Amino acid sequence: MPQPYQHYIDGEWVDGDGSETFESENPATGESLGEFHRGTPDDVDRAVDAADAAFEEWRELSRVERAEYLWDVYHELRERTDELGAIVSKECGKEISEGKADVVEAAHMVEWAAGDARHPKGDIVPSEIPSKDAYMRRKPRGVTGCITPWNFPVAIPYWHMAIALVEGNTVVFKPAEQTPRCAQIVAEMFDDAGIPDGVFNMVQGFGDAGNAIVENDDVPTVIFTGSAKVGHHIQAKLGGVPGRRAACEMGGKNAVVVTDAADLDVAVHSAVMSSFKTTGQRCVSAERLIVHSDVYDEFKRRFVEAAESVAVGDPLDEDTFMGPLVEADHHEKVSEYNELAREEGVNVLVDRTELDPDEIPDGHGDGHWVGPFVYEADPDADLRCTHEEVFGPHVALLEYEGDIERAVEIQNDVNYGLAGAIISEDYRQINYYRDRAELGLAYGNLPCIGAEVQLPFGGVKKSGNGYPSAREAIEAVTDRTAWTLNNSKEIEMAQGLSADIKTNDD
Numbered sequence: 001m002p003q004p005y006q007h008y009i010d011g012e013w014v015d016g017d018g019s020e021t022f023e024s025e026n027p028a029t030g031e032s033l034g035e036f037h038r039g040t041p042d043d044v045d046r047a048v049d050a051a052d053a054a055f056e057e058w059r060e061l062s063r064v065e066r067a068e069y070l071w072d073v074y075h076e077l078r079e080r081t082d083e084l085g086a087i088v089s090k091e092c093g094k095e096i097s098e099g100k101a102d103v104v105e106a107a108h109m110v111e112w113a114a115g116d117a118r119h120p121k122g123d124i125v126p127s128e129i130p131s132k133d134a135y136m137r138r139k140p141r142g143v144t145g146c147i148t149p150w151n152f153p154v155a156i157p158y159w160h161m162a163i164a165l166v167e168g169n170t171v172v173f174k175p176a177e178q179t180p181r182c183a184q185i186v187a188e189m190f191d192d193a194g195i196p197d198g199v200f201n202m203v204q205g206f207g208d209a210g211n212a213i214v215e216n217d218d219v220p221t222v223i224f225t226g227s228a229k230v231g232h233h234i235q236a237k238l239g240g241v242p243g244r245r246a247a248c249e250m251g252g253k254n255a256v257v258v259t260d261a262a263d264l265d266v267a268v269h270s271a272v273m274s275s276f277k278t279t280g281q282r283c284v285s286a287e288r289l290i291v292h293s294d295v296y297d298e299f300k301r302r303f304v305e306a307a308e309s310v311a312v313g314d315p316l317d318e319d320t321f322m323g324p325l326v327e328a329d330h331h332e333k334v335s336e337y338n339e340l341a342r343e344e345g346v347n348v349l350v351d352r353t354e355l356d357p358d359e360i361p362d363g364h365g366d367g368h369w370v371g372p373f374v375y376e377a378d379p380d381a382d383l384r385c386t387h388e389e390v391f392g393p394h395v396a397l398l399e400y401e402g403d404i405e406r407a408v409e410i411q412n413d414v415n416y417g418l419a420g421a422i423i424s425e426d427y428r429q430i431n432y433y434r435d436r437a438e439l440g441l442a443y444g445n446l447p448c449i450g451a452e453v454q455l456p457f458g459g460v461k462k463s464g465n466g467y468p469s470a471r472e473a474i475e476a477v478t479d480r481t482a483w484t485l486n487n488s489k490e491i492e493m494a495q496g497l498s499a500d501i502k503t504n505d506d
């Protein structure tokens with residue numbers, strides 16, 4: 001492919017209108033991974049026009065025919081997992097097992113959507129009237145705008161697009177500006193699959209391009225995964241507009257609850273995974289550990305030991321546990337939150353904000369390195385550091401006394417409600433947590449990361465409206481028709497309503 005890399009609009013690779021380009025940077029080394037055309041709002045509008053024009057023919061195909069294009073993508077994802085996993089790791093800094101898992105998660109989502117094309121759909125609904133057949137149908141909504149984040153640069157685009165396409169919608173994809181190389185590969189796969197012109201379109205760029213999708217009234221559905229700030233803007237903008245819908249998945253201030261009945265091996269393992277995997281940069285990562293006082297001292301000792309020693313390093317090295325943060329601005333934000341926690345008077349237990357020079361791998365001096373930051377805080381204090389999402393390896397230990405109700409009260413004392421976990425051997429505690437924790441995704445005796453694609457992924461409260469994965473995504477990209485057919489020559493109404501037409505002559 002020639003550089004600068006191009007947009008994909010109406011089945012063609014194009015430069016677009018703008019004169020600006022931008023670079024993708026490897027966050028572990030600072031090296032450039034390519035130059036990309038920066039899309040403009042006009043480029044987005046052209047992509048929307050192409051998607052709108054392609055919609056009528058695409059919706060006429062059967063779901064099974066549409067899924068055939070996705071099966072091609074599936075096989076390419078499977079065949080190229082190792083190669084693409086390394087590109088994911090290079091572009092967003094996730095360690096290599098996570099880079100590959102991103103591609104595998106993408107394959108799973110495509111498999112789910114394409115396989116679902118052959119599954120029975122809809123409900124048969126009873127009628128009061130014997131001669132009536134009632135059932136449910138779903139219709140595609142049209143152009144779907146997909147605005148995706150950098151932390152799952154292959155998986156999340158397919159979360160959004162695989163189902164939207166199988167259901168008969170066309171797509172305009174605006175990937176994160178931090179991971180355009182991965183997005184380029186996503187687009188190449190649709191091109192390789194020979195998807196009809198205009199059905200899939202991609203415009204590379206920044207927030208102004210994403211906003212052009214939101215502003216375009218020919219886009220009935222916008223699917224967004226990313227920051228709460230942008231997601232709430234989209235929800236506010238589209239919420240009151242008839243016919244337009246926003247399906248948003250945003251962040252969290254997620255917690256792992258460790259009760260007095262916890263197995264501490266499971267607790268420490270789950271907490272380390274939840275807090276430090278992906279360098280804390282999953283929207284499901286845990287930044288709060290709510291720990292019962294009976295087990296607090298031992299848990300703290302073991303968790304601190306792990307936080308002091310987890311391996312930060314080259315994402316391509318299989319011995320690395322945590323890669324760098326994604327970019328300089330984010331490094332600054334995480335460092336500022338660590339500083340803020342100190343200003344708010346917490347008790348800092350581990351501070352690896354600045355790594356020792358010998359911890360930074362050779363040739364990686366320009367990476368955005370950071371290690372764990374762990375502190376103890378009062379669960380009742382109204383602190384920003386324990387209530388706002390940092391999106392990094394920044395973790396508070398919050399000690400509680402008393403019963404599970406108290407732990408769940410602390411868990412729920414944030415505006416977010418995405419993911420969480422309870423570690424306990426007591427099924428009553430587990431069941432109370434399951435029913436009362438305000439969460440979209442909850443786990444028992446596991447980390448609160450690593451959801452499988454067939455689960456309905458999404459949160460409550462400030463975390464989103466619970467649409468972006470699997471069956472629930474179908475609801476986002478389709479409209480329901482409750483269909484009733486009369487098999488009789490007579491019209492008979494339900495509810496005892498008279499069907500007699502009475503005239504003045506009666």
Ligand code: UN1
Nearest residue numbers: 151282283284449450451
């Ligand atoms: C995200 O957190 O940004 O559940 C997505 C998980 C992954 C998806 C995470 N399957 O950890």
